[in-house]
Amino acid sequence: MEFELIEWLAQRVPAHPSLRLGIGDDTALLAAAGETLVTVDMLNDLVDFDLRRDDPRRIGRKSLAVNLSDIAAMAGRPTAAVIALALPRTGGLALARELYEGLLPLAEQFGVALAGGDTNSWDGPLAISVTLLGAVSPRGALTRSGARPGDRILATGEFGGSILGRHFDFEPRVIAATALHARYDLHAGIDVSDGLSLDLHRICLASQCGAVLDLANIPISQAAVELAKQDGKSALEHALSDGEDFELLLAVPPEEARRIVAEQAVGVKVTDIGEFVTEAGLWSRASDGVRSPLAPKGYQHALS
Ligand code: ADP
Numbered sequence: 691m692e693f694e695l696i697e698w699l700a701q702r703v704p705a706h707p708s709l710r711l712g713i714g715d716d717t718a719l720l721a722a723a724g725e726t727l728v729t730v731d732m733l734n735d736l737v738d739f740d741l742r743r744d745d746p747r748r749i750g751r752k753s754l755a756v757n758l759s760d761i762a763a764m765a766g767r768p769t770a771a772v773i774a775l776a777l778p779r780t781g782g783l784a785l786a787r788e789l790y791e792g793l794l795p796l797a798e799q800f801g802v803a804l805a806g807g808d809t810n811s812w813d814g815p816l817a818i819s820v821t822l823l824g825a826v827s828p829r830g831a832l833t834r835s836g837a838r839p840g841d842r843i844l845a846t847g848e849f850g851g852s853i854l855g856r857h858f859d860f861e862p863r864v865i866a867a868t869a870l871h872a873r874y875d876l877h878a879g880i881d882v883s884d885g886l887s888l889d890l891h892r893i894c895l896a897s898q899c900g901a902v903l904d905l906a907n908i909p910i911s912q913a914a915v916e917l918a919k920q921d922g923k924s925a926l927e928h929a930l931s932d933g934e935d936f937e938l939l940l941a942v943p944p945e946e947a948r949r950i951v952a953e954q955a956v957g958v959k960v961t962d963i964g965e966f967v968t969e970a971g972l973w974s975r976a977s978d979g980v981r982s983p984l985a986p987k988g989y990q991h992a993l994s
């Protein structure tokens with residue numbers, strides 16, 4: 691099965707200008723200049739998707755998309771991916787092909803070379819690990835640690851309820867991030883993979899500051915509203931704590947933030963949702979201006 695899959699991949703995967711050697715040798719050979727971003731994300735059956743009901747093409751797409759989101763958070767340009775598959779023995783070959791049929795169009799859309807991978811079969815559930823490389827923008831990598839008190843908190847897109855489908859079909863914010871970083875002065879960035887409040891808290895920790903969220907300004911998705919009707923939590927709570935939005939949070943000096951919000955020139959709505967402050971911690975601010983402490987909430991893998 692492994693050989694058959696690799697044969698199929700070697701035919702199916704398009705050539706890429708920066709791949710001197712792709713699928714077929716012991717390693718790939720990539721032409722690259724300068725600093726390289728490297729990230730890896732693993733998806734597991736019954737954690738990140740459910741193979742009993744989810745289309746394998748959407749799962750394959752997601753496995754690359756989550757990594758594209760990390761490269762976007764650093765304002766980088768994705769270049770090449772290597773992919774490790776642990777396939778269930780039964781039906782593994784057909785499943786792998788479906789995964790790639792979902793993944794390859796996204797790779798092509800973002801100019802990512804599929805440089806190689808590894809294929810195992812076993813008696814356990816499906817696991818997909820994608821390692822993605824990226825080129826650093828001419829202005830350098832955007833990190834989590836550059837937020838300063840007084841910076842505005844900008845967010846792309848809308849939040850909450852991604853479990854209703856957007857966690858598969860989201861658009862990784864690569865183009866928006868690159869455009870913003872090229873045109874405006876950004877201080878810090880993160881992608882929201884685990885929850886708006888939790889990932890905002892992570893920027894605060896890395897930047898040694900705090901943040902105040904203006905609750906009335908948080909863009910709440912229709913899916914969050916739908917989910918709220920089903921489970922009794924408010925749509926705002928969903929927006930603040932649901933995982934897998936894969937939107938960006940940015941720290942931007944106030945004058946620059948005003949321009950970004952006024953110009954709206956990066957293909958996705960950018961909203962000002964609050965500000966970074968000197969005191970460590972997270973607060974919410976209601977429309978009457980009253981601040982209350984806000985516990986960072988979101989998805990965390992349980993470990994003991
Ligand atoms: P080796 O045993 O030398 O590590 P493999 O037999 O695992 O090589 O892989 C052969 C070739 O197929 C390599 O170029 C590898 O990168 C590629 N490959 C194997 N599995 C995958 C996969 N799931 N996706 C993409 N490329 C793969």
Ligand code: MG
Binds near residue numbers: 715716
């Ligand atoms: Mg080898």
